[in-house]
Amino acid sequence: MDRFTPSRRHFVGLLGVTAAAAFAPLRATNVRLPFDNGGRRMVDGFEGKGSMILQRTRAPLLETPFEVYDRGLITPVDRFYVRWHTASAPRQIDAAAFRLNVHGHVERELSLTLADVASLPAREVTAVSQCAGNSRGFSDPRVPGAQWGNGAMGNAVWRGISLRQVLDRAGLKAGSVAIRFRGLDAAPPHFGKSLGVDVARNEDVLLATHMNGQPLPWNHGFPLRLVVPGWFATYWVKTVSDIEVLPTEDDNYWMAKAYRIPATPDGNITPGAPAGATTPISTMPPRSFVTNLRDGDRLRAHSKQVIRGIAFSGKGAITRVEWSADGRAWHRCQVDNEGGTYGFRRWHAQMPVGAAGPQRLLVRATDAGGNVQPPTAGWNPGGFMRNAVESLNLVVA
Amino acid sequence: MKASLLVFALAIVPVAVSAQGTEPSLPLNGAPPAAAVCIACHSSEMIDYQPRLTVAQWRATVLKMKAAYSAPVDDKDVDAIANWLAARQTNAGQAAAGPH
Numbered sequence: 001m002d003r004f005t006p007s008r009r010h011f012v013g014l015l016g017v018t019a020a021a022a023f024a025p026l027r028a029t030n031v032r033l034p035f036d037n038g039g040r041r042m043v044d045g046f047e048g049k050g051s052m053i054l055q056r057t058r059a060p061l062l063e064t065p066f067e068v069y070d071r072g073l074i075t076p077v078d079r080f081y082v083r084w085h086t087a088s089a090p091r092q093i094d095a096a097a098f099r100l101n102v103h104g105h106v107e108r109e110l111s112l113t114l115a116d117v118a119s120l121p122a123r124e125v126t127a128v129s130q131c132a133g134n135s136r137g138f139s140d141p142r143v144p145g146a147q148w149g150n151g152a153m154g155n156a157v158w159r160g161i162s163l164r165q166v167l168d169r170a171g172l173k174a175g176s177v178a179i180r181f182r183g184l185d186a187a188p189p190h191f192g193k194s195l196g197v198d199v200a201r202n203e204d205v206l207l208a209t210h211m212n213g214q215p216l217p218w219n220h221g222f223p224l225r226l227v228v229p230g231w232f233a234t235y236w237v238k239t240v241s242d243i244e245v246l247p248t249e250d251d252n253y254w255m256a257k258a259y260r261i262p263a264t265p266d267g268n269i270t271p272g273a274p275a276g277a278t279t280p281i282s283t284m285p286p287r288s289f290v291t292n293l294r295d296g297d298r299l300r301a302h303s304k305q306v307i308r309g310i311a312f313s314g315k316g317a318i319t320r321v322e323w324s325a326d327g328r329a330w331h332r333c334q335v336d337n338e339g340g341t342y343g344f345r346r347w348h349a350q351m352p353v354g355a356a357g358p359q360r361l362l363v364r365a366t367d368a369g370g371n372v373q374p375p376t377a378g379w380n381p382g383g384f385m386r387n388a389v390e391s392l393n394l395v396v397a
Numbered sequence: 398m399k400a401s402l403l404v405f406a407l408a409i410v411p412v413a414v415s416a417q418g419t420e421p422s423l424p425l426n427g428a429p430p431a432a433a434v435c436i437a438c439h440s441s442e443m444i445d446y447q448p449r450l451t452v453a454q455w456r457a458t459v460l461k462m463k464a465a466y467s468a469p470v471d472d473k474d475v476d477a478i479a480n481w482l483a484a485r486q487t488n489a490g491q492a493a494a495g496p497h
Binding site: 026028035036037040043046054055056057058059086087137142143144146147187188189253257258 | 419420421438439440442443446447448449450454458465466467491492
């Protein structure tokens, strides 16, 4: 294998659930997501997190309460959503014994320690992680799966090394097609996701060690997590320990059977229609949300209301955010520059409030690829990739 | 290999419950004995938070757990488990499914 000279010390201790985290009494309140059977518990202190919507205790599915997105561009680690497929990832990982193995269709197999990884030049990317099934609970008709509201997304500053550095040291053989990533959550079917070589070699694809300046907590993939800016989080493999270069397309369950969408232009079909050909889900279409108002909020008649929120897209930087009261006349919002290509972007506007009565508020985003949020939601059997224009029903009084 | 992993999964259930102290139980009254396997690998919210599903959808879910996730469900028990899961939702008064 390659030899690296560690340029700085990288100390990571054993990671475990502390007694305080495991046994502290949980404060729980009842909340309701706005779809049928949407009653959930909001718990504080579970898995070392702040207040989170408990979608599933084991393996953890924790949803970020929506008000968190109004508080800042970056989602705090302790409010960041959590999604595991199985409860098989070890809760204690010996950092000294951990190895990242690179093998398959390569010139040189590698077995890297965390010190080896830390010796490589670091890179930081701010990017949105969004579950492919975020907002699945709004699917109409409903589909089985984790019944998320809109809180299976978050924006963090990820720090690590470019995956490309590791691939270059291993040396991809001619005819390499896909790179498969596997982690330590090994219950069958062993989780693994693949990227095409061109995507994997983008320097912004990271093997991350840190999130918002903190070492990755267990729930977010300690000690290494793949970060694929712009792509749905199913590709952001946690506890990555195995990278295999394939000379063919990956036919493992998680690529060939799961996380697939209809091979139609927008990934949707008519509900109940034959599924037809499918393709692996990939990049995130644009979304935007109002964060400072909620459905049913009351506004003062004949006033000006500040509206603000977030927008993001995995298919190109956000270029435009607009609001509308009727879905026909659209008004430009001011979009902040802070946030970069892959992160949340904040936007705001002043909305004139008319006479007493109901008032709607819609918001839509456009990205540099010309992708615009559709006015109505499409549907697919997995409940994936929802990105329709969001609307609020407000009350002017 | 498959058997040993499942034994491991079953063995950690009580640990997970006692360590976190928050995992709800799955009432098994009226359940076929084979239904106990439903919470071997995940806690019961995964069942209770689903939208109203048809028996056919529950059957497809049980078969997916068996085929893809190696849940030790005998073919002869699949229908009984699916019927019980659907009946729980009916008994809980969950809203009926849409047109599809």
